[in-house]
Amino acid sequence: MAVDFYAGTTFSYAGTLALEGGVASGTSGVNGDQPDFSQWSIQVGLFDAEAETQIGSFSVTNLxxxxxxxxxxxxxxxxxxxxxxxxxxxxxxxxxxxxxxDGTTLSCQPFWYRIKANPLSKYGS
Structure with missing residues (x-):
C-alpha cells in the first residue's frame, strides 16, 4: 500500500534502526544487544516507480x-x-x-509513496 504525500509540503519522518533479535557482539540499546547506531550513517533517497531515477533527496540526522x-x-x-x-x-x-x-550495509524494503499535487498550491499562501 502506498503512502500519500503532497508535493510542496515539508517531509519529516523519525524512526529507529534495530536488528531483529539481539546480536552477540551488540553492546548498545535498551537490552545491550544492538550495535552502537550512533556510529552508523543513514542514506535515504526517493526514486521513480522503477527505482531508476532519483527524484528526491533528504537531510538525515542520527539522534x-x-x-x-x-x-x-x-x-x-x-x-x-x-x-x-x-x-x-x-x-x-x-x-x-x-x-x-565496519562497512556493513543494511537496506530495508522500499516504502511506496504516491506523490500528489496539493490542490491549495495554485491559490498561493
Missing amino acids: SDPTVPTTNGLFQITAAASATATWPVGKAQFWISAKGP
Whole structure:
C-alpha cells in the first residue's frame, strides 16, 4: 500500500534502526544487544516507480546518543517544502540504507509513496 504525500509540503519522518533479535557482539540499546547506531550513517533517497531515477533527496540526522540507551538507532529524515515541490506527481519508492563503521550495509524494503499535487498550491499562501 502506498503512502500519500503532497508535493510542496515539508517531509519529516523519525524512526529507529534495530536488528531483529539481539546480536552477540551488540553492546548498545535498551537490552545491550544492538550495535552502537550512533556510529552508523543513514542514506535515504526517493526514486521513480522503477527505482531508476532519483527524484528526491533528504537531510538525515542520527539522534543516537550512546549515553541514553533508548535513543540507540533513532534518526530523523527531513526535506523542505521547497525541495518536495519539485517532486513529480506519481508513484515513488522511498529507500533507506544504513552503513556501519565496519562497512556493513543494511537496506530495508522500499516504502511506496504516491506523490500528489496539493490542490491549495495554485491559490498561493
